Amino acid sequence: MNSTVSLRRAALAFAGALALVFATGAAAQVQSETSTSSGQATHTTTITTATVVYASGNDVVVKMADGSLRHFNNVPDSFRVNVDGQQLGVHQLKPGMVITRTVVHTTTPQVITTTQSVTGRVWHVNPPLSVILTLDDGKNQEFKIPQGQKFNVNGQMVDAWGLKKGMTVSATKVVETPQTAVSQNTSFAGTAPPPPPQDQPILVAVITPVPAPAAAPAPAPAPAENLPKTASNLPLIGLLGLMCLGGSFGMRLLRR
Numbered sequence: 001m002n003s004t005v006s007l008r009r010a011a012l013a014f015a016g017a018l019a020l021v022f023a024t025g026a027a028a029q030v031q032s033e034t035s036t037s038s039g040q041a042t043h044t045t046t047i048t049t050a051t052v053v054y055a056s057g058n059d060v061v062v063k064m065a066d067g068s069l070r071h072f073n074n075v076p077d078s079f080r081v082n083v084d085g086q087q088l089g090v091h092q093l094k095p096g097m098v099i100t101r102t103v104v105h106t107t108t109p110q111v112i113t114t115t116q117s118v119t120g121r122v123w124h125v126n127p128p129l130s131v132i133l134t135l136d137d138g139k140n141q142e143f144k145i146p147q148g149q150k151f152n153v154n155g156q157m158v159d160a161w162g163l164k165k166g167m168t169v170s171a172t173k174v175v176e177t178p179q180t181a182v183s184q185n186t187s188f189a190g191t192a193p194p195p196p197p198q199d200q201p202i203l204v205a206v207i208t209p210v211p212a213p214a215a216a217p218a219p220a221p222a223p224a225e226n227l228p229k230t231a232s233n234l235p236l237i238g239l240l241g242l243m244c245l246g247g248s249f250g251m252r253l254l255r256r
Contacts, residue, residue, distance in 0.1 A: 030118045031116070031118070032114065032115070032116045033114070033115045034114050034115075037110065038181075039111075041107065041108040042106070042108075043106050044104070044105040044107075045102065045103070045104050045105075047102050047103075048064075048101045049065050050062035050063060050098075050099050051063045051096065052093050052094065052096065053069070057091070058074055058076075058077070058090055059073050060093060062099065075090040076090070079188075081099055082189045083097070083189075083192055084192065088190070094192070095193065096193025097190050097191065097192055097193050098191045098193075099189070099190040101187075102187050102188075102189070103184060103185070104185045104186075105182065105184055106184070108183075110178070110179050111177070112177045113174065113176050116172070116174075116175075117172045117173075118133065118171055119136070119169070119170040120141070121133060121167065121169075122165050122169060124165065125160065125163045127145070127159075127161045127163065128147075128159070128161065130145055131145055146173065151170070152170045152172075153167050153168070153169050
């Protein structure tokens with residue numbers, strides 16, 4: 001009799017080990033469905049403006065709005081900036097070009113609902129920890145019993161203590177996992193630098209005429225010097241008298 005009991009116990013141990021082996025290969029018998037529900041999305045927009053000061057190959061140096069310089073030494077060839085409706089690459093950037101980067105962050109709250117369901121016949125139960133079910137393909141699979149889990153037995157809901165070997169049961173597990181989905185959309189727009197002025201001299205000299213200095217006033221004539229009164233008027237008077245005398249003699253001669 002003791003040998004028979006030992007054989008039965010060995011058979012049960014072998015069956016339990018076999019059930020654990022089958023547990024790894026029968027996971028396909030568990031039906032799993034996943035659904036996602038989304039809430040109201042929020043958007044955040046960030047705008048950054050910079051001016052190209054140097055561009056050579058894939059190296060670009062820009063001047064930010066705060067005056068700081070930023071060096072991008074490996075701009076990918078796939079970079080594109082919209083300038084006046086044209087998509088320009090990194091090799092077409094020119095100093096003086098103003099580039100505006102617009103980044104839109106979208107945050108969406110989501111709830112992922114995972115529903116797992118299984119149907120099988122109770123082969124062994126270890127309440128309230130685990131149960132081994134024989135699935136539709138005839139293989140056994142062990143399941144851990146979550147706290148508070150209920151089983152549907154012919155339309156009645158029972159817990160792990162109500163399970164009996166041979167019962168056909170179905171169980172459903174619903175797990176809701178909240179998460180946040182974040183997406184980012186980046187776009188670049190630019191304006192070409194203004195063209196250089198045409199035919200405009202670099203340096204213009206303006207000559208302003210300087211007025212000639214005013215002529216100095218002519219010096220006033222020196223006053224005539226008065227001769228010293230050393231001569232006399234008597235000779236002049238004598239000469240006049242002589243002329244008068246001669247005239248009278250002439251008149252007499254004319255009358256005769």
